[in-house]
Amino acid sequence: MRGPTQSIRSKLMLVVLVTTVAALGIVAVALVIYESRAYEQAVARSILTQAQIVGRASAPALVFDDPKAARENLALLRVQPRFQAAAIYRPNGQLFASYGQRDAAGPGMSRSDPGDGYAIEGNEIVVHGRIVEGNDVLGTVFLRSAYALDARLRDYLSILGLVLVASLVLALLLSAALQRAITQPILAVANVARQVMQRRDFSLRVAKTTDDEVGVLVDAFNAMLAEVGRRAEALESSNASLMRESGERREAEEALREADRRKDEFLAILAHELRNPLAPLRNALEILKRRGSDTAVANEARQMMERQLRQMVRLVDDLLDVSRITTGKLALKREVVPLAEVVRSAIDTARPLIDARAHTLGITLPLERVDVDVDATRLAQVFSNLLNNAANYTEPGGRIDVIGSADEHQVTVTIRDNGIGIAPEMIATVFRMFAQADASLERVQGGLGVGLTLARHLVELHGGTIEAKSEGSGRGSEFVVRLPRVASGAASAPKPVASGSAL
Amino acid sequence: MLTRTSTQPALRRVVEVSLLACLTACMLVIGAWSTPAPLGDGGASPSATSVKAAFVYRFLAFVEWPEQAFASADAPMVIGVLGADALAHELEEVVANRRIDERAIEVRRVDVAHALDGVNVLYVGEQASSALTGLAARAARASVLVVSDFADALDEGSVINLLVVDNRVRFEVSLEAATRSALRLSSRLLGVAYRVRAP
Known part of the structure; x- marks a missing residue:
């Protein structure tokens, strides 16, 4: 060429x-x-x-x-x-x-x-x-x-x-020496034009060196480049937003599909979970029907029925709470309360199970008064859930520790046990609905599957975080809840801790 | 600017013919008036006398006289002819209407006694050859150009002597006599002299 x-x-x-x-x-x-x-x-x-x-x-x-x-x-x-x-x-x-x-x-x-x-x-x-x-x-x-x-x-x-x-x-x-004055500006325009063609880069500009006709040409060329650049940019950004939108739509579709799948899964597990206690209940009823006269056996059957019922009630309550949270219908009744009160209320709730499984409970709380602005009932529900979990997933006679601590801005409550622990690959999914650590264990212990999901939702509603830690299977678990601290001076009069709303 | 002569053959021929015609016509007219033909214009074998007369006239142009030789600036050039009437006649015809250095030319027939009175040139013919010896010294003093026409005239004190060689009129010059007469002869004249006698 x-x-x-x-x-x-x-x-x-x-x-x-x-x-x-x-x-x-x-x-x-x-x-x-x-x-x-x-x-x-x-x-x-x-x-x-x-x-x-x-x-x-x-x-x-x-x-x-x-x-x-x-x-x-x-x-x-x-x-x-x-x-x-x-x-x-x-x-x-x-x-x-x-x-x-x-x-x-x-x-x-x-x-x-x-x-x-x-x-x-x-x-x-x-x-x-x-x-x-x-x-x-x-x-x-x-x-x-x-x-x-x-x-x-x-x-x-x-x-x-x-x-x-x-x-x-x-x-x-x-002429070779003098023509430079004429050709140089034209060549500069041509050069930039070629670069624009090759690189599609409309941000290039020709340096204007003369005020003659070539100078006018340079100005016009630069103005045209600017105009073309603006239009190309607009086209490109609209293309990009189209791409992004379609990507987002794809992702949304994917998420919808995933949610749908999860819902199906959830439905299957839920049905299973609801179905599980019914067999022992029917068996107990059968026993009562046949051997109602035998007080000892009837008593035992009645106790089993109570336990199963309590389990079901808790499950359904949790489900209701999760549903309320996800549909945005749960309103927190916030007030400034001492952390210790909330923790004690939770321990009171979990105490029967802990005692029943003969665990040792250690409680460590800061000496000073630490206030949090929370819905005390819901936060106590979180801690009692975690305590119940610890009690359930620890062999009888284990040890459970509740450790509260606080710094200037944040309150930390750690609930630690020496139970079956969590496998490393499971750590990420424990807070998902019906993510049970061990299905076989669940059957024996009367697992929840919804409890941790609820706990996470509630903590996040309070503006806090919850984290699960474990050094591996059989080496115990640790759940850490962090909440924002409020200045103690702003504390209002402590209200009596509501109890018995859960469990 | 020099004019370039046309050499175009046809035109040249025409010009040539017409020129020739003109020339012929002119010659006829001139012949009819019987005007003496100028020297060397090809008249049929001019006589020795007429050639000599022409020579005498021509010498004037190649000789320079001292100032005192003439009475005034417009005094005529006087040629005295001694002992040569035929030549005097020819000479009169030659010099008619001619001037030399803005001077009129006068031809006088002189005798020996008054040969040098008021003349600038003295022609001494063969008939008066014996008179030359007596005249030469005075002529030299008066700066008179002596032209002679006989053998050995230079020895007698003549400045220019005419002679005939191979049927042609020639002349010899004595520079000595010229010097003595305070006359200056042009070197161009000497160039065509048959003989030049140097001092």
Whole structure:
């Protein structure tokens, strides 16, 4: 591909060359014409001078009729080889003396007193000059000389040729140097245009270096680039937002599908969970029906039924709470209360189960009063859930610790046990609905599956976080709840802790 | 500016023919008026006397006289002719209406007694050759150009002596006599002299 760079430069060069050649050509023609005429005149004049000298020298010879002396005079011309022939004619055309083999006068020339003049015959010039002595015309001298106009013109033309070549070279050099001023701005525009085409980068601009027409072009080009850039950008951003929207839609669809799947799963587990206690209840009823008289057995059956019922009630209550939270219908009744009160209330709730499984409970609370702005009932529900979990997932006779601590901004409550722990891969999912650590254990212990989900929702409603930690299966678990602390001075009168809302 | 002569053959021929016609016509008219033909214009074998007369006239242009030789700036150039009546006649015709250095030219036939009275040039013919010896010294003092026409005239004190060589009129010059006469002869004249006698 032929670059535009070469094209505009070579065009300018061509213009300069053609102009120079035309101008020099005209000058050369004029010079040659002038020179050939001037040369002819100069040669004729110079030869005429010689003719007049010869004539004057020969005048006495003519006067005293001495052709020999005249011949001797003419013969002196031999020192100049260009003189081919010379002759002196009397005014009546009679030959008086001559020099050279040939006739000096041309074939058609008048010999009888033609005056001063010259004629050119091919490569020779014949000049004739009148010989005058006093008032008398004595004769005419003819000189025939070589006339090297051709050679002269050849020399002249070769010099002109050299001048032409030198002028062209000089013109080329000068134009190469000067055309930069014209081509540079245009080339800059072309360069940027090419880059824009190649890179699709409309932020490029041409630097404006002149205020002439090219400057106007540069301004217009830059303005056009800006306009195109703006439009391309608008198009691109609308494309991007379309892409983003479709991506979001895809993600939303995916999430919906996932939620749907989870809901199905949830429904299956829920049905299973609701179904589980029914078998023991039916068995207990059967026992009561058949052996109602046996007080010991009936008592045991009744206790089992109570336990199962309590389990179901808790499950359904939790589900209701989760449902309320997710539908946004749960309103927290916030008040500033001491943390210790909430913790104790939770322990009171969980105490029967802990005692039933013969666990040792250690409680560590900060000595100072630490206030939190919470719904005390709901927060106690969170802690009691965690305590129940700890009690359930720890072999009987284990140890459970409740540790409260506080710094300037935040309150931390850690509930730790030395129970079955959580496998590392399960840590991330324990807060999901019906994520049970061990299905087999659940059956025995009467698992919840909803409790941790509820706990997380409630803590987050309070602006806090909950975190599960475990060093692995069989190495105990630790749940850490962090809540924002409020200044103790702002504490209102403590209210009595509500109890029995859960469990 | 020099004019270049046309060498175009046809035109040249026409010009040539018409020029020739004109020339012929002119010659006829001139012949009819019987005007003496100027020297060297190709008249049919001019006589030796007329050539000599022309020579005498032509010498004037190549000789320079001292100032005191003439009474005034417009005094005529007087040529005295001694012992050569035929030549005097020819000479009168030659110099008619001619001037030399703005001077009129006068031809006088003189005798020996008054040969040098008021003349600038004295022509001594062969008939008066014996008189030359007596005149030469005075002529030299008066700066008179002595032109003679007989053998050995230079020995007698003549400045220019005419002679005929191979049927052509020639002349010899004595520079000694010229110097004695306080006359200056042009070197161009000497160039065509048959003989120059140097001092």
